[in-house]
Amino acid sequence: MLLNPINFYSPQTVSEALSLYSSLGECRLLAGGTFLLNSLKLLKKKGMKTVPNIISLRKIAELKGITTDPETLTIKSMTSITDLYNSPHLTDNFAILKKVCRNISTNLIRNMATVGGNLTSRYTWTELGAPLIALDTKMHFVGSNTKEEVTVEEFFNKGAKTNNLLTHLSIKRDKKCQLSYQRVKKLSEVDVPLLGACIRSTLTDERFQQTKVVINSGTVFAKRDIILEEFLNKSEIEESIASEALNHLDLSIYDTRSDDYKKSMFRVCIKNAILELVQRRKKL
Ligand SMILES: Cc1cc2nc3c(=O)[nH]c(=O)nc-3n(C[C@H](O)[C@H](O)[C@H](O)COP(=O)(O)OP(=O)(O)OC[C@H]3O[C@@H](n4cnc5c(N)ncnc54)[C@H](O)[C@@H]3O)c2cc1C
Structure with missing residues (x-):
């Protein structure tokens, strides 16, 4: 199905994109297009109104790429999932993103879909949210006269x-x-x-410390399980903790609109994640 007629803008800089964004009124930003174009077609199919203007971010070079220094990894919003997966900068705590990207959909989607689109599409099941919350990631936004910095956790909570x-x-x-x-x-x-x-923990002195447990349930945005975090932070690094932890879940997160299969797979994932951390610690 073809889209409704649209005015398509393709600025080359962020400042050009922002002035279009504030002057056009009814418009949408287009990143990889894997969600947006589909949703515009669906709206058309249902006979609903679609925006008349699209601003593509694809030609804005300053929004692409990944850089690193000894302290920080910076991922620009128009970086594709494939480019993130292939980045040589995914070392130390950043390495988890390689595993996450490898599992996202297919090559075709990964080549087009962007990191920015994955976070801002407002689909509750896209999966970069949980690992990025566990990594304490900050999101940097600009508006025509504003700059805003929020953590991924704050962004999803709101x-x-x-x-x-x-x-x-x-x-x-x-x-x-x-x-x-x-x-x-x-x-x-x-x-x-x-x-x-996604579970993150600093495993020192035979204990879990500064643990973050983030759950992506697919039906609501990624959320932390504070009850499980508190339990793990009081626990020793033993394989038996992986089973015991299942008695310390914040059930309100896992039970939301979950059938029995999903509830049981949550438990499998939590247990496997803890076991993986414990076994890795033992190898160190
Ligand atoms: C078949 C299929 C399978 C998929 N499987 C998975 C999966 O397994 N795991 C997973 O996590 N995801 C999956 N996805 C989701 C995929 O990762 C998203 O489609 C993608 O991340 C959206 O990114 P995009 O660049 O295409 O965004 P677009 O479709 O271009 O945009 C999506 C929304 O984000 C907004 N937006 C984009 N960039 C910005 C920005 N820089 N600033 C402000 N707003 C912005 C747009 O305005 C739009 O509202 C799948 C998608 C499809 C179609």
Whole structure:
């Protein structure tokens, strides 16, 4: 199905994009297009109105790329999932992103879909949210006269809404923490996730410390399980903790609109994530 007629703008700089964004009124930003174009076609199919203007971010070179220094990893919003996966900068705590990207859909989608689109599309099941919350990631936005910096956690807690342009993400390097990411796919034909779980912890003195447990349930935005975090932070690094931890879940997160299969797969993912961290610690 063809889209309704639109005015298509393709600025080459962020400032050009922002002046179009504030002057055009009814418009949408286009990144990889894997969600937006589909949703415009669906609206048309339902006989609903679609925006008359689209501003493509594809030609804006300053929104692409990944850089690093000893302290920080910077991921520009128009970086594709494939480019993130292939980045040589994914070392230390950043390495978990390689595992997450490898599991996102297919090559075709990964080549087009962007990191910025994955976070700002407002689909609750896209999966970069959980690992990026575990990594304490900050999102950097610009508007015509504003600059805003929020953590991914704050962004999702407030419903993932923005009227600004996401320019980049920044993540602090942490050589001490360990991360595990587990996910279950929803369908055999199209690879979209049913759920995901990311656990980050600093495993020193035989204890879990500064633990973050972030759950992506697919039905609400990624959320931390503070009850499980508190339990783990009081626990010794033993394999038996992986089973015991299942008695310390914040059930309100896992039970939301979950059937028995999903509830049980949450438990499998949590247990596997903890076991992975414990076994990695033992090898160190
Ligand atoms: C078949 C299929 C399978 C998929 N499987 C997975 C999966 O397994 N795991 C997963 O995590 N995701 C999956 N996805 C989602 C995919 O990762 C998203 O489609 C993608 O991340 C959206 O990115 P995009 O660049 O195409 O965004 P677009 O479709 O271009 O835009 C999406 C929304 O984000 C807004 N936006 C984009 N960039 C910015 C920005 N810089 N600033 C402000 N707003 C912005 C746009 O205005 C639009 O509202 C799948 C998608 C499809 C179609």
